[in-house]
Amino acid sequence: MSKNQELKRHCPLVPLKGILVTENIANNYNDVSAFCPDPSDLLIATYPKAGTTWVQEIVDLLLHSGDSETCKRAPTPIRMPFLENTARIGMPSGLDLLKAMEPPRVIKTHLPFHLVPKGFWENKCKVIYVARNAKDNLVSYFYFDQMNLTHPDPGPWEGYIQKFMQGQLPWGSWYDHVKGYWQERERRNILYLFYEDMKENPRREMARIMRYLDLSLSDDVISRIVELTSFKTMKDNPMANYNFITKPIFDQSRSTFMRKGEVGDWMNHFTPEQAAEFDEDSEKKMKHVNIPFRTQL
Template sequence: LSNMDNKLDIYRRELVDVQGVPLFWSIAEEWSQVESFESRPDDLLIATYPKSGTTWVSEIVDLIYNNGDAEKCKRDAIYNRVPFMELIVPGMENGIEDLKKMQSPRLVKTHLPVQLLPSSFWKNNCKMVYVARNAKDVAVSYFYFYQMAKLHPEPGTWEEFLGKFMTGKVAFGSWYDHVKGWWEKRKDYRILYLFYEDMKENPKREIQKLLKFLDKNLPEETVNKIIYHSSFDVMKQNPCANYTTVPSFDMDHSVSPFMRKGISGDWKNKFTVAQNEKFEEDYEKKMKGSSLQFRSEI
């Protein structure tokens, strides 16, 4: 088999359930590697449901760790500075192996729902930052991401994809379970729970929360520098942050750029009135009894 044939056969495959959560087939096959991942006590875990500001908060935290030195943060692409722990694709990437080679303190990215996180993170009482974004914007962003990132199955039409999203039949499972699961867990562990909409509205305030959580003191001018270098427009132009360094057979930016709009409320350009009504009704049921509150626009 030529290399290209191999590449074709890893893409657009159906998701595989791991303990009831749909994941990429390659993660499911190597699940034992993920499960037995050894965290270190000084690891910082960045956990999100996909398309919720993962890359954004990763860039902010890396800037904090490097005292606002933007040049240092251009030492490598964001996915190498903050490896995606559970992402394993045979012959292409292995987040677990990448992390093993990294010096401490490590930044670790995960999209796993709380119940699938390797137990060593709880055992080591690692600090964790969780970012949540409103469901409607996530659904739209995820739809475009499915189109361009070919490890996902075909998304189908927007209507079809929205149905899958609502029933949790997408990679990393149900958004509703994900945000609620991590929200509950924050009561017992060192988890800073942030909201994408709050970060958009007032990045300075949210970065201050991060600094406090990480026991870091930075002068005001450094904080302002971090705000500037982590802004959407600057990150979108930064090859170390915008994923354009990923080969196009893997992520096709001509279909949709990885960093598409980075705004709140874009769902209004995609949802029909009927879809929105149906979504809202279903949302009420699924989020009933949770103290979590989201804003679908700012």
């Protein structure tokens, strides 16, 4: 690893209003918090590695009636800026990109509910939230942190499980994240989706998104979008697979940005003892909410 890459790994996590984020995002948060969206803007919110890029591509295709060429006009983070992301090599900050775009805009965030700029709620913007079961989310995040050189080194699997349970990862606790949006979903008109539902029946979930966006597309167009947003197709799509982001940011020789996209891959990683400890901890953290997660289909 080059000296430049080693320096990237030294980007520390710092506290920001109850969660941990990388230092550059914490330093940029006041500007992010002051962002005032247009009422026509759409926010896609997720905990990292919960199907964010998948839903972004679905939304872009729905908004452009399944026109795949239009949706290849630029890579995902250029078409749909990452709100809190700071400028990187060859990539403007999310806020700079948004300033240069005319509404309506599609905006991505990993911020928990309490850190989303208040303007989204004051202007009654539509918000799509995607949640993935904790075990698969953890596995996907573990591999992502191996290749994402702007995050701290994930360390061994056994220790990473503990970090996840304790919320000691960028963007904080998965448990607080999924609960925060769930508890506000009706009051804020948030479309709350589950990764597992999308894998089980993508057509059904796309129809839900379409209706939420007040769109009306033919069955043929929906079928085309289902094909265009399959895991294999997106993994081969240079505008969606993040291959354009290379070292010293992403080292995809360690793990690809789009790795498996499966439900139940956690069973290939957790020992029975680890699963039992994780389940016991999860039950305590989730006992006051009834969010219908599934860990296999």
